[in-house]
Amino acid sequence: KTIEERNLNWRQFDIPSFNLWQLFVHDPNGVLVELNFDTTQEPDGSKGPDDSNRYDPGNF
Numbered sequence: 001k002t003i004e005e006r007n008l009n010w011r012q013f014d015i016p017s018f019n020l021w022q023l024f025v026h027d028p029n030g031v032l033v034e035l036n037f038d039t040t041q042e043p044d045g046s047k048g049p050d051d052s053n054r055y056d057p058g059n060f
């Protein structure tokens with residue numbers, strides 16, 4: 001199942017200067033997991049991150 005299908009709380013953060021997109025999600029046990037993606041490796045047609053559910057450091 002996807003993060004949304006599991007109804008998990010998540011946030012995203014884009015760091016264009018490093019070609020980095022970060023996804024933060026609380027797992028079912030409440031542990032904050034950080035996933036990092038290289039935006040240069042996104043498939044053609046990918047929209048990438050946007051400002052919805054933006055991560056505000058220290059304020060999940």
